[in-house]
Amino acid sequence: MTFSLDRFDLDAFVRATLAEDLGGEGDITSQAVIPADALFEGVMDSRDPIVVAGLPIAEAFFRALDPDVAIERLVGEGQSVPAATDLLRLRGKARAMLTAERSALNTVQHLSGIATMTRAYVDAIGGTGATLLDTRKTLPGLRVLEKYATRMGGAENHRMGLWDAAMIKDNHVAVAGSVGEAVRRAVAAGIERIIVEVDRIDQIEPALAAGATHLLLDNMGPPMLREAVALVAGRVPTEASGGVRLDTIRAIAETGVSYVSVGRLTQSAPAADIGLDFAAV
Known part of the structure; x- marks a missing residue:
């Protein structure tokens, strides 16, 4: 076999x-x-x-x-x-x-x-419409196997590495000067998948206007997540991330996000x- x-x-x-x-x-x-x-x-x-x-x-x-x-x-x-x-x-x-x-x-x-x-x-998010994602928090040398294991458990893989999608985070934004400018640079580089991490509502529109294809809503509680999802209004997939636990994931998934990513699947x-x-x- x-x-x-x-x-x-x-x-x-x-x-x-x-x-x-x-x-x-x-x-x-x-x-x-x-x-x-x-x-x-x-x-x-x-x-x-x-x-x-x-x-x-x-x-x-x-x-x-x-x-x-x-x-x-x-x-x-x-x-x-x-x-x-x-x-x-x-x-x-x-x-x-x-x-x-x-x-x-x-x-x-x-x-x-x-x-x-x-x-x-x-199982905890069954029926919410949200999909579980893993992360890059894997042991060196074991990433492919660990991400295979999350698929066996019913999750989908996030980025496999630094090569298959851009993920613009706060440090990239700090160097570029703004969320919008960081996204514009990724678009100019010809990158198709551009994931943008935002931790404030006021970052959403500049990211979308510049060409973000996926928003990672970082460390937002359910009320802010619902507000963010309503503002995005289905224009791109939304992902809740940061400190998600088994006892909190359902409330997060019920906010209407497309995805919830959980680092502890491979980390802990x-x-x-x-x-x-x-x-x-």
Whole structure:
């Protein structure tokens, strides 16, 4: 089963991760204790209710060390499962399984944790018409995977990086001299997607007049958000951002904004409790 993500090299990720763990010396414990011809069967399972993300990457770790390993995926990516659900069943070389175990588990735990938190936020704004977005608050080197996990949880991706949309923030405005001038410079540069962060109502019209295609309404409470949405009147998408929590997101979404972005999805999600138990064959 092929797994690929844009701008992500799965093979290179697996090689680098295993190399970091092996340190050039190998898995000295397994080499000393486990016979080279020993076989294991194993089951990866969830200990808590989770939204699953990362199983294809876990499989890639095991296959990298044992190309003949038999793997049965028991659930789908993005699937909500209860506690005590079996996720993967494996059978193959014991040394390879033990060597790959931590890298595989770390990845699935981290990505499933993100997907699980994301689903909670998606559910919290159900029926409001607003869409949940992630942010660029990701761990270096893991952005593509973490943003994949938010999609598995039901969110949409914001900018993937600095390259796919302009986002004009207060520091850009300070240098340019005004919101309008900053936007005009982005338009003159030929940029199609121009997101403008505003934290005051009086910045909205100058941003729109200059050519903003998306307004990020930063750290505004629900009353100000409603005022901003009414002023924009559907001319461009609106996005509420800044300090959004699970207990506040619904009130924010109900103001009529198009999007709500939440940095904590990738910045603060706890790892899912997932285990992997082996038995000798």
